Amino acid sequence: xxxxxxxxxxxxxxxxxxxxxxxxxxxxxxxxxxxxGTGMPPKDARVVICGGGxxxxxxxxxxxxxxxxxxxxLIEQNRIGGGTTWHAxxxxxxxxxxxxxxxxxxxSVDLYKELENKGLSTGWKQCGSLNIxxxxxxxxxxxxxxxxxxxxxxxCEILTPExxxxxxxxxxxxxxxxxxxxxxxxxxxxxETCLSIISEAKNMGVRVIEGCGVKKIDQIDKRVSGVDxxxxxxxxxxxxxxxxxxxxxIGQLSEPNVKVPLHxxxxxxxxTKPIPGLDPxxxxxx
Numbered sequence: 001x002x003x004x005x006x007x008x009x010x011x012x013x014x015x016x017x018x019x020x021x022x023x024x025x026x027x028x029x030x031x032x033x034x035x036x037g038t039g040m041p042p043k044d045a046r047v048v049i050c051g052g053g054x055x056x057x058x059x060x061x062x063x064x065x066x067x068x069x070x071x072x073x074l075i076e077q078n079r080i081g082g083g084t085t086w087h088a089x090x091x092x093x094x095x096x097x098x099x100x101x102x103x104x105x106x107x108s109v110d111l112y113k114e115l116e117n118k119g120l121s122t123g124w125k126q127c128g129s130l131n132i133x134x135x136x137x138x139x140x141x142x143x144x145x146x147x148x149x150x151x152x153x154x155x156c157e158i159l160t161p162e163x164x165x166x167x168x169x170x171x172x173x174x175x176x177x178x179x180x181x182x183x184x185x186x187x188x189x190x191x192e193t194c195l196s197i198i199s200e201a202k203n204m205g206v207r208v209i210e211g212c213g214v215k216k217i218d219q220i221d222k223r224v225s226g227v228d229x230x231x232x233x234x235x236x237x238x239x240x241x242x243x244x245x246x247x248x249x250i251g252q253l254s255e256p257n258v259k260v261p262l263h264x265x266x267x268x269x270x271x272t273k274p275i276p277g278l279d280p281x282x283x284x285x286x
Contacts, residue, residue: 045073046236048075049073050241054081076208077212077214077246091187092108095145102154109124125187125188127187130159132179161179
């Protein structure tokens with residue numbers, strides 16, 4: 001499923017070892033040794049969603065909203081939110097390269113607010129984002145974004161260095177020439193969001209099975225006909241691959257194989273100790 005390079009990383013790198021924990025190398029996804037889940041999967045379903053991260057949870061939720069809840073099953077090889085979701089940064093920015101992405105992000109923010117109003121935690125904080133320019137070229141980019149924001153209905157503002165300092169008192173401004181302030185941006189807790197969305201999906205009839213790995217995805221006439229899992233076979237019409245880190249390997253479990261153009265790479269972010277006087281609504285800095 002993975003190259004010799006990635007397998008070597010698993011033996012030396014803590015992050016890869018955590019993510020690859022439980023993976024096998026015979027072409028199947030684990031499940032038999034995963035934690036006990038929430039019962040056995042049904043024999044028949046209209047939709048099978050593979051992956052209990054925030055993406056799989058979102059698909060389950062929206063299928064439930066469409067009235068497909070009782071015909072949908074979500075299977076997760078380990079625990080809900082236990083893959084790459086739990087350590088995602090949670091940054092949410094409304095300014096995207098395309099209008100469709102902008103609309104998707106705005107819809108996501110609306111959903112987080114709706115869940116919070118219901119008493120379900122998402123960790124959503126609308127703290128805004130402050131984009132800093134140290135060169136004239138970057139400032140030109142910000143001015144173009146500001147012009148584009150009018151048609152895309154995004155609230156944003158070009159700032160002087162002094163105004164940037166007002167947004168973040170810790171900022172040193174002697175080497176910057178301006179910035180772009182986007183008040184609608186924020187941060188959320190991906191793990192809490194995942195659990196809340198899953199809870200809503202369950203309320204709409206979606207079955208969620210933990211400790212259930214995929215062994216094989218069957219097709220008849222180029223259409224999905226069923227999924228062989230570690231807990232039994234499920235006949236289905238649709239299969240949704242929300243495997244995240246494992247999505248490429250899941251695609252290879254289908255006959256013929258479905259090629260998922262995904263390659264995992266390492267990235268970093270830093271957890272700091274508490275900083276006295278730091279505003280909990282400090283904007284995201286870019």
